[in-house]
Amino acid sequence: MFNKVLIEKDILNTKKTQSILNKVKYQDLIEIDRYDEYFGKYKKPYLQKRENLNLYIAKKKGNLIKETPDAYGLSGDKHYYYIHQYNCIYECEYCYLQGYFHSPDIVLFINHDEIINEMQKIMDQNQERVWFHAGEFSDSLALSHITDEFADYYAFLDKNPNALIELRTKSVNTKALKGARENLYITYSLSPQQKIKEIDLKTPSLKHRLSAINKLYQEGYKIGIHLDPIIYNDDFKENYQEFLDELNTAIPIKEIQYISIGVVRYTPNVWNEVKKNYPNSIMHKEELVKTEGNLIRYNKPMRMWILNTVEEMLYSYEIAKEKVYKCMEI
């Protein structure tokens, strides 16, 4: 699966590293001093993730937790994301990681204890609910059978009932999860199957994602859904109606904890990469403009119309209004 595995010397013999090594296939193993002497230091083309993907195993230094941008999650709460991994095995054509790091290689950070310490410090200073989101720079579940970090996070959740963790994913790889918790949210990014086929490359199909959702729901997990990114096509309304019906059979929509809806959007960096990497993508069909906040997306009437249309469809399944929010649309 990986071409080279590059491991920081200091952690080569740790249990976590060895456990990861036992579970991955690779061609060459190389010891390095620090991952950041290589990762991001030179521009490695994004699409080389297809045939030349390397894996770094490292310790994250610097900021382990960051505050999220505005309009990120349910309003009224504090939101942070924690960083335990860079990059992803999937290849969604709109993925912002292609313009974010200068390499598609995957970095697994193994110092989860230090991440959790940081989270604990935040909880010690807060009486209110605080969200910690995983999956800002990766998919939270796709490699979880390899990284196997959930035991530590579950202990943190059990100790801090006001701490909420969101694991954001497109993966059906749920076997590393250790049971439902009141303050654990598994959230799935979903689109109609045709879109998944066309642009969520290498990800599980809608059918498989829905059956994973159904299983988790049956087991008592709290489920969130991200209808994001929505990409317009001529049959957009019909496609979304049909797709929401399918979702509603996997989990009653009104039972979903929250649903975010967002239209496709790119920073200029990501947009340049997208045009280069996927010149014939269906994402280029509709015209996009540079808008406020330096985002490239549909013009305001169009994206508001798309969001309103999907929002109205969701309300027809009797979901409470406060559970639905528009992402990056203030």
Next chain:
Amino acid sequence: MALYIFAHRGEAQTFIKNLRATALDKDLYQSNNGLIYICSEGIYDVMCRLGSILDKYQVSKVINYGIAGALNNKLKINQVYSIRSIYLENNNEIEFKSITLNGDTDCITANKRVLDESHKNKLLPIADIVDREIWGIAKVCQAYNIELQSYKLISDFAGASTDCFDLKNTAQIFSDLMWNHFQARENLATNENNSRMIQSYEIPWDGTQYQKNILDKLMKKIDKNQLETFIQNISEQNLAEKEKINLLIEKINNKLYPVQAKIKEKLKRETKVLSDNGFQVIYDQKLEKKKIKLNLEVNSQKNISDAIRALEKFNYQSFNEIFEGNFDV
């Protein structure tokens, strides 16, 4: 014409002979198949000279052949690899900018020969092959926007086991191997070119350059049968050629972007009361800001009273609703 670049004359010798190339100067040869340039080792010479060659001759593609060291022990000696991403080690640092070609193996250009294991281990995470000049060649080709292909023949393993062979004695063998690879590739390329078909579509009317630029972009997106139907319909209309092109652009736009067409139609409808009464109505071009600019030419009292009436009738709220997405398509 093609330009073949080698670092050493010894590497190029079979090419010079078989292409019947004759010397133009100390480092440059010419044949019916193109130019051969001996750029010498390292990036500096090639970065100084290659630009002037590209300026002087009509070079359409550059092909580099050369020997290189394997950083990865799995590579095979005497095998030729086509180069994909090119990285540079400069002053012991790794240069951020890389250049990517259509090959399948990465190469790093080192600032000195890789003679020990620590140097090799430093470069191995980045690439499987190390050479001394391809980054310089690629940088110049990139600046001149000229296609580059690079093929490296593995002569030895970099690091402590580097074979400091005498290039003079082994060069003939390496040059022959690279020539064989070149010939096999050329045959393949000829067959592929013969089977490629070129499709283009001509618009039967003359327009401005601006119109042509817009049409060029749109035509990449529209279905060809649909385009033919539009052209046929418009041909029957009694319009000047430029107006026909404008109409064609509008039809293609409406077909490609039906929601946009409806949004524009709604905005037009909402502001009709203003445009009917002498105002020139200008929206934010990107339709991002909820504002309109109005221009009015006044040359009578009637203009003023019409304008006041129109402004009173104009319903800003309905206009605003369009920007809030509160409409149906």
